[in-house]
Amino acid sequence: MSVSDKMYFSDVLYIAISEIAYYRYLLPESFFDDALFEDVEVHRIMKGKSVESDTLLEVLGGACDALAKGVLKTLTFGLSVHPNDV
Numbered sequence: 001m002s003v004s005d006k007m008y009f010s011d012v013l014y015i016a017i018s019e020i021a022y023y024r025y026l027l028p029e030s031f032f033d034d035a036l037f038e039d040v041e042v043h044r045i046m047k048g049k050s051v052e053s054d055t056l057l058e059v060l061g062g063a064c065d066a067l068a069k070g071v072l073k074t075l076t077f078g079l080s081v082h083p084n085d086v
Helices: 003-023 050-069
Strands: 032-037 040-045
Touching: 003 032, 003 040, 003 050, 040 050
Parallel strands: none
Antiparallel strands: 032 040
């Protein structure tokens, strides 16, 4: 996978998780910014809105770093609004 492919996949991953969080009401609407991605309007989680949103962005950043380094083989991503769920 080329560097540009990895960057593209990172963008798609970030947008996908942001859209899931937006449409499942996991974060308030004010935590998102509207953006265009390939001529499609998407919602992107913004930094600095809450500990929860920043934690989610940090996890996504770690996944994207692992992808860029070529060490990410599988990604399973689960979100829960209940802190004791594992």
